[in-house]
Amino acid sequence: MIKGHVKLADIAKAAGVSQGTASNVFSRPEVVREEVRERVLGIAKDLGYNGPDIKGRLLRAGRVNAIGVAAIEPLAYFFEDPWARALMTQVAAVCDATGTGIALVSAQNQQKLAWNINSALVDGFILLCVEGGEQLVALTRRRQLPFIALALGDGDAAIPAIGLGNIAGAAQAARHLADLGHRRFAILAIGLTGDGAGAMTPEQAVRSLKFTSRDRALGYWQALADFGVGRADVPIHATQNDRQSVDAALETLFAAARPPTAILAMSDRIALFAMQWLARRGYAVPDDVSVIGFDGVPEAATAVPGLTTMAQPLAEIACRAVAAILDDAAPAQQEALDVTLIVRGSTAPPPPD
Amino acid sequence: MIKGHVKLADIAKAAGVSQGTASNVFSRPEVVREEVRERVLGIAKDLGYNGPDIKGRLLRAGRVNAIGVAAIEPLAYFFEDPWARALMTQVAAVCDATGTGIALVSAQNQQKLAWNINSALVDGFILLCVEGGEQLVALTRRRQLPFIALALGDGDAAIPAIGLGNIAGAAQAARHLADLGHRRFAILAIGLTGDGAGAMTPEQAVRSLKFTSRDRALGYWQALADFGVGRADVPIHATQNDRQSVDAALETLFAAARPPTAILAMSDRIALFAMQWLARRGYAVPDDVSVIGFDGVPEAATAVPGLTTMAQPLAEIACRAVAAILDDAAPAQQEALDVTLIVRGSTAPPPPD
DNA sequence: ATCCTTTCTTGAATCGATTCAATAAAAAGC
DNA sequence: GCTTTTTATTGAATCGATTCAAGAAAGGAT
Known part of the structure; x- marks a missing residue:
């Protein structure tokens, strides 16, 4: 019993049954006579066979699970x-x-x-x-x-x-801050890696940001427009969703004459980096600067202060996605799920001017 | 070209070559004449064949990667x-x-x-x-x-x-706190789920804790003995590595007449839960109570204050483990890697009595 | 005793590729 | 021109199982 991989055929031969029966012993035990089944199982154990090899089975069944x-x-x-x-x-x-x-x-x-x-x-x-x-x-x-x-x-x-619903969600985020009284905003966007991170004009943003990021930017702008804040008045910086590029963006933003009082971050990750940068530089959140994120990751809840954010319905997304794969039933049309505002401690009215 | 899965044999037939050649076109292109290769590839494209099916290949190759x-x-x-x-x-x-x-x-x-x-x-x-x-x-x-x-x-x-090196590591952790002057300790252990969590005597601990947990307990005790602190003087509570059981343990511990000034937690997870509980209850870490964890997870570094802990060499572990699998070269004998003390803000001398 | 069911069991085909000894064709060597 | 070497290709075996139509054996009914 050294090695020499034992396979189903070996068992069958040793037990004096056909390969088909041997297979049934393992995959559909109820169909084979108890006496035979036990004999085959016994032989299998003696030979050190541990049930059908997954690779062989796979080839037939075609399903990996x-x-x-x-x-x-x-x-x-x-x-x-x-x-x-x-x-x-x-x-x-x-x-x-x-x-x-x-x-x-x-x-x-x-x-x-x-x-x-x-x-x-x-x-x-x-x-x-x-x-x-x-x-x-x-x-x-x-x-x-x-x-x-x-x-x-x-x-x-x-x-x-x-x-x-990125546009609607972003709009809601911006509206939340505007309702609190903020008028000086800055957007921390997610750019493609490789593209130089940094400040960009709204036109550049529309052109170079992709999908999600662009939609979120559009949402922010749309809501802010209702409060009389134009696109051009909101600096937008591309980051690479990492600490370094976020820090760099904030360096620039807060070196300005009138730095923002509210930061619209396109991901919680960015927002959390931003909060850490602000803490290091002695800016109080939310008293000096409000920060709102996007995604609704667990870390946002445990950060100090808690990060206000737009939460994605991740459970719902996961559920639908897995179901779509398993049932091979992709949604007929691209469905958009809503994000919801979760207010925590990182947003408050702006400091008196 | 609706569906009707095209397989390698179909391509071979359509191209008028043997199946062996067709296979080579995909898996060892350099061995087949360019002219033939291109023809076969052309046919494959026409028939909507996207290269060898992984399942078939797997069966032969036996390697999943x-x-x-x-x-x-x-x-x-x-x-x-x-x-x-x-x-x-x-x-x-x-x-x-x-x-x-x-x-x-x-x-x-x-x-x-x-x-x-x-x-x-x-x-x-x-x-x-x-x-x-x-x-x-x-x-x-x-x-x-x-x-x-x-x-x-x-x-x-x-x-x-x-x-x-759980024993040595735990001993080092305990020694660190004892060196700082602590003499009133409490251990938060990891018990098996299902086993009732809660206070236990040292004898119970030795009996019911498993492997890692027992070794860590032994390490703690061993080091503390050098400072004249006996096992019986150190309350040990089993937790289930979750918030609920940690909170329960701390409730009991801090209801005592002379609560501990130092907490030896067998995992960073427990330690972080403990720090949160302490913060909620108004105990300052490390001024009122010191906490040391075990594992060295990233969260320990970003917690406030930073969690002092015994760091596992995770990169080393991962490296060896993967290598062992890929080369099928498990270590000849069970090797033990050392953990290292990382001092952060959660440990300090105890408050004056 | 005959025929009809039921219940197991068989043997061969199949899943989709890879591999390798054998061969055919072309190139090189003398 | 004939032999040797090189290069491409073939065909069949193989990987390790599952599946299913068909056959055999046993049990029941008449």
Whole structure:
């Protein structure tokens, strides 16, 4: 019994039954006579056979019972990025309930990603399209498996996706601050990595920001316009959703003659970095500066002070996404879910001028 | 070209070449004449064939290029628990570098877990043995794939595992606090879920705590003995590594006549919950009470005040674990890695009595 | 005793590729 | 011109199971 992989056929031969019967012993035990079943099982144990090999079974059955979650990011992204983490937590919960496994698929560069997507053993994909979403979609489409895109933005309606009411949500965020009395705003946007981060004009923003980011910017502007604040009056800085670029943006913003009293951050991650920068520089949040985020990640709740944010219905998103894959029933049309304002301690009326 | 899955054989027939050649076109293009290769590729494109199906390839190759990470916890554990997260981040980094995928395997109950482990499409397993480790190991062993256990404690030497110097580390933690002048301690241990949490005598602790937890307790006691503090003088409470049980333990501890001035927590998670409880109750950390954790998760660094803790060499652990799986070279003997003391703001001399 | 059911069991086909010994064709060497 | 080497291609075996039509055996009914 050294090694020499025992396979089903060996068991069958040793037990003197056909391979078909041997197979039934394991996959449909009720169909085979008890006496035979026990004999086969006994032989299997003697030979050190531990049930059908998954690879063989897979080839026939064609079902893996796992869904892939893909992103154009390093693998660690799934465990580090707050939004990804929060989303994955929900996805995991749904998968747990349905007994489905999760395979993480990712790669920083195109080429590797293509390979990874093609060779992932999964029944379908959930695509985290934070950046370069179309490429991810194109790659996945070739695999001819069910998939659903998340955070894709206003893309092609032919792409199965679960969208978000980004414009309405951003508008609500801006309105919340404006209602509190703020009139001096700054927007911290999420730009593509590689694109130089930094200040941009509204025109540049409309042109260079993608999907989600652009929608959020439009939402902010739209609401602020109602309060007489024009686009040109709101500095907008692209960041790379990391600390360094956020810090750099804030350096610039707060070096200005009349720095903003309210910061509209396009992600909680950015907002939290911003709050930390403000704390380091001695600005009090919310007394000196109000900060509002976007996403509704758990960290926003535990930060001090709590971060006011627009929460995504992550549980709902996860639920629909997983269901879409498992039932191969992508939503007929791209549905947009609403985000909801959660007011915490990071927003308050502006200081007296 | 509706559906009717095209397979390699179809391409071969359509192109008038043998199946072997068709296979080579995709997997070893350099071996087939350019003219033929292009023709076959052309036909493949026409027929809507996107390269070899992974399942068929898998059956032959036998290699999945993914490693499974398993735990007896719900799937969400990987994204929620700070230690798991920190570890996974490192594992992900190593996998990224080697182009390996990650499959998450988990289940709360035994039965499902057995099924999940048996049907996971992976080349090997990393086992997160926080609890019920032996069962996990037993289950995995049957799969006859390389595996390595993490956080298994002093188990069977025949089990490939990467251990931790828990006793020495815990001793160092306790010594750190004793050196600062503390003499009134309390231990917050990690008990098995299901076991009633709560106060326990040292004898009970030795008996009921498992592996890691027991070693850490032994380490604490050992160091404290050098300072004249006996086991019986150190209340030890089992928690379930969740907020509720930590809060309950602290309620009891601080209701005592002479509450502890130093808390030895067996995980950063517990320590952070404890710090939050203390803050809510108006105890200042570290002025009234010092807290030291264990694990060295990232959250410990960003908490306010920073949490003093014993850091695990997670990167090293991840690196060795992944290597062990990929090379099928489990360490000859169970190696134990050292943890290192990281002093932050949560520990200070005790208040004057 | 005959025929009809039921209940197991069999053997072969199938899933979708890879691999390798054998062969055919072309190029090189003398 | 004939042999040797090189290069491309073929065909069949293989990976490890599942599935299903068909056959055999046992039990029941008449």
